[in-house]
Amino acid sequence: MSPVQRAIESAWRVEAPRLIGGLVRLTRDVGRAEDLAHEALVIALERWPETGIPHNPGAWLMTAARNRGLDALRHDARVAEKHAEIQAVARFSTEPDEAIEVGDDRLRLILIACHPILSVDARVALTLRLLGGLTTDELARAFLVAESTMAQRIVRAKRTLTEARVPFEVPTGTALHDRMPAVLEVIYLIFNEGYWATSGADVVRPALCADALRLGRTLAALVPLAAEVHGLLALMEIQASRMRTRVAADGSPVLLQDQNRARWDHLAIRRGLDALARAEKRAQPLGPYTLQAAIAACHARARSTEATDWWRIVALYDALVEVTGSPVVALNRAVAVSMAAGPEAGLELVDALANGPALQSYPLLITVRGELLARLGRIPEARAELRRAAAATTHLRERERLYARMHALDPSAVDPDPMPGGDFSA
Amino acid sequence: MRVMVIVKASAESEASVMPGEELLTAMGAYNEALMQAGIMLGGEGLKPSSAAKRMIIAGDERRVVDGPFAETKELIAGFWMWEVKSMDEAVEWARRMPSPQSGHTEVDIRPIFSAEDFGEAFTPELQAQEERMREELAKRGS
Numbered sequence: 001m002s003p004v005q006r007a008i009e010s011a012w013r014v015e016a017p018r019l020i021g022g023l024v025r026l027t028r029d030v031g032r033a034e035d036l037a038h039e040a041l042v043i044a045l046e047r048w049p050e051t052g053i054p055h056n057p058g059a060w061l062m063t064a065a066r067n068r069g070l071d072a073l074r075h076d077a078r079v080a081e082k083h084a085e086i087q088a089v090a091r092f093s094t095e096p097d098e099a100i101e102v103g104d105d106r107l108r109l110i111l112i113a114c115h116p117i118l119s120v121d122a123r124v125a126l127t128l129r130l131l132g133g134l135t136t137d138e139l140a141r142a143f144l145v146a147e148s149t150m151a152q153r154i155v156r157a158k159r160t161l162t163e164a165r166v167p168f169e170v171p172t173g174t175a176l177h178d179r180m181p182a183v184l185e186v187i188y189l190i191f192n193e194g195y196w197a198t199s200g201a202d203v204v205r206p207a208l209c210a211d212a213l214r215l216g217r218t219l220a221a222l223v224p225l226a227a228e229v230h231g232l233l234a235l236m237e238i239q240a241s242r243m244r245t246r247v248a249a250d251g252s253p254v255l256l257q258d259q260n261r262a263r264w265d266h267l268a269i270r271r272g273l274d275a276l277a278r279a280e281k282r283a284q285p286l287g288p289y290t291l292q293a294a295i296a297a298c299h300a301r302a303r304s305t306e307a308t309d310w311w312r313i314v315a316l317y318d319a320l321v322e323v324t325g326s327p328v329v330a331l332n333r334a335v336a337v338s339m340a341a342g343p344e345a346g347l348e349l350v351d352a353l354a355n356g357p358a359l360q361s362y363p364l365l366i367t368v369r370g371e372l373l374a375r376l377g378r379i380p381e382a383r384a385e386l387r388r389a390a391a392a393t394t395h396l397r398e399r400e401r402l403y404a405r406m407h408a409l410d411p412s413a414v415d416p417d418p419m420p421g422g423d424f425s426a
Numbered sequence: 427m428r429v430m431v432i433v434k435a436s437a438e439s440e441a442s443v444m445p446g447e448e449l450l451t452a453m454g455a456y457n458e459a460l461m462q463a464g465i466m467l468g469g470e471g472l473k474p475s476s477a478a479k480r481m482i483i484a485g486d487e488r489r490v491v492d493g494p495f496a497e498t499k500e501l502i503a504g505f506w507m508w509e510v511k512s513m514d515e516a517v518e519w520a521r522r523m524p525s526p527q528s529g530h531t532e533v534d535i536r537p538i539f540s541a542e543d544f545g546e547a548f549t550p551e552l553q554a555q556e557e558r559m560r561e562e563l564a565k566r567g568s
Contacts, residue, residue: 010514011521014463053521103462133511210509214464221461271467 004049012041015058017131021105023065028168030112031158032069034130040065106131107222108170110215114183117164122157123186124193129154131218132211142193142205177226184232184289187215191236195243209240220275227283230275231290237272238296241265252397257305269300291320310340327358331365343375363392367402379409427537428467429508429516434532435501440474440494445526452524460508465519469506499532513537 001009012019016037023033040061054060113126125143128134134142140150171179194208216233223229245259276297279290286294295316302308317333331353338346350369359365370385383406390402406413445453460466478493495501503526510516516535525531 006514007517010512010518014515014518014522017463103458106462210511214509216464217466218462218464221458221464 005045007053008044008048009041011053011057012037012044012061013133015061016133017109018058018105019061019065020130021107021109022062023069024108024112024168025105026066027069029158029162030126030130031155031162034158036065036069037061039068043068103222104170106218108168110183110219110222111170111179112161112166112168114179114186115161115166116179116182117166118157118160120185120189122153122160123182124189125150125153126157127186127215128190128208128211131215134211142208176223180223180226180228183219184228187212187219188232188236188289190215191239195239206243209236209243212236213240220278225282227279227281228287228289230279230282231287231293234272234275234279234293235289235296237268237275238293238300241268241272241300252401256299261303264300272300273297285323286319288320288323291316291323295320305339308339310336314340327353327356328362328364331359331362331368335368338372338375343372347372347376361392363389363398366392374409383409383413427510427512428540429510429513430536430538431469431506431508431516431520432502432534432536433504433526434534435475435498435503436527436529436531437498438527438529439503440476440498440501442474442476449524449526453526456522456524459522460506460519463519465508465510465515467507467509469504471504472502475501503527507538 019037019040020030020033023036024030027033027036043064044057044061048054109130110127113130114123118126121143125139128139128142129136136151136154137147139154140147143150145153170176190208191212194206194210194212213233213236216229216236219226219229220233241264242256242259243265245261245263246254248254272293276290276293279293280286283290295313298309298313298316313336314333317329317336320329321333331350334346334349334353337349347369350365350372353359354365354369366385366389370382370389373379373382373385386402386406386409390399390406393399393402457466457469475493475495478495480491480493480495482489482491508516508519510519513535520533520535523533
């Protein structure tokens with residue numbers, strides 16, 4: 001690719017989300033909008049090397065795509081004389097671009113890509129493709145599926161949207177806020193895909209964190225009154241601030257309490273705390289993302305595990321249990337209680353959860369139980385629990401960590417070799 | 427990647443000529459677009475160098491010089507911090523900036539170092555020291 005072509009492509013890439021969002025408004029068809037946007041790129045690649053990149057490339061591309069779409073529609077309408085197409089021609093030729101808030105087109109695209117009618121997988125793929133600018137190949141690598149599988153997923157998602165005739169108008173007020181959970185879920189899922197990708201062999205996966213943060217910032221700018229948007233952004237910023245300390249040089253996970261807090265990204269923490277303040281100002285009561293961010297902020301503010309305000313964390317978990325009703329959250333709350341009031345109090349809560357139906361063989365619960373027993377000095381019981389957790393987990397790294405922990409608790413005991421890639425290698 | 431986008435000073439910015447209504451509106455719209463694209467991490471405009479002080483460090487010696495400073499073209503009038511995917515993307519966004527001054531303006535786009543860029547020479551000890559410093563700065567700013 002020549003330098004001129006590269007410059008044209010990057011100009012197009014910057015405009016693409018708004019361009020496609022605007023074209024969706026006219027075509028009411030995501031696939032068609034994407035095609036037209038690409039056709040506009042082809043025209044630009046023909047013309048711009050001679051004319052230079054225009055002063056307002058976005059408007060230029062929109063006009064080119066519109067004219068191309070209009071030609072095709074007039075042709076179709078002449079052939080078929082279909083009412084819908086004639087209407088579409090009218091829409092294309094009369095709607096003034098200036099009347100539309102620029103941000104609206106971007107928001108429209110986010111809402112369509114994250115439409116609740118689509119499966120979460122489809123939403124994630126479409127969002128990263130249309131708003132994050134990821135290619136099908138990059139998406140396939142990021143989500144560890146074949147390129148053909150990913151291509152299929154995207155085609156099917158676009159077809160679903162067309163067939164369901166989802167409305168392409170941007171909702172306002174309560175209707176807009178009702179759509180937020182489906183969007184936030186997608187953004188946080190993208191973030192977690194990157195956050196938990198420790199392999200490092202392929203940079204596409206960790207880069208998903210940056211993609212998610214960017215989407216979060218975009219949404220915070222577009223829907224500034226939605227408290228949970230700021231809450232999610234705060235949560236992601238604070239979690240991302242620990243990125244370089246949460247994995248050891250050998251690739252094994254490092255627990256929060258063992259992380260070198262001096263190496264956290266304190267500028268990211270500042271951005272996170274700012275976003276949290278915006279969320280808390282707008283929300284009453286606090287939503288699940290804001291509560292999680294507030295918990296993360298307690299850790300971010302503390303100089304050490306001991307200096308952490310565990311009672312505040314317990315209170316935040318109380319609220320989070322109420323909002324989510326999740327037993328996993330209740331387990332986290334038990335850990336916080338053990339830090340605030342001692343291991344005995346924590347163990348009592350964990351035992352109650354272990355007797356419930358939801359978490360009986362949940363590896364994390366067994367691990368937590370083992371660690372609490374260790375803190376109480378009940379080493380043989382603790383080791384037995386950690387061994388049980390190692391057998392239950394499907395994460396190889398985590399299993400190795402558990403065996404190392406067992407060994408640290410009693411170096412004289414002989415444990416079976418963890419055998420990487422053995423029976424448990426799910 | 428993070429970049430710092432540095433708007434160089436001009437005779438106008440050094441003379442503290444305030445931007446007109448039109449430029450303010452255009453800059454507002456531009457900043458809004460940066461926010462909506464999700465790339466904006468921060469940015470500020472700087473007062474002219476007549477309000478500045480310069481510390482000159484030579485070995486153990488410290489000397490303070492009051493502004494204004496003569497070499498206008500080397501001064502900066504403002505900056506942004508952006509998080510972008512590539513230098514190409516940064517260039518594209520910088521291209522969309524409204525002309526910040528009536529005449530000629532230079533805008534530098536500088537990628538920001540991250541710890542990985544220092545490689546082996548950046549020892550864990552040095553790294554810890556740098557992080558402590560950064561932490562102190564963040565605390566003082568808050």
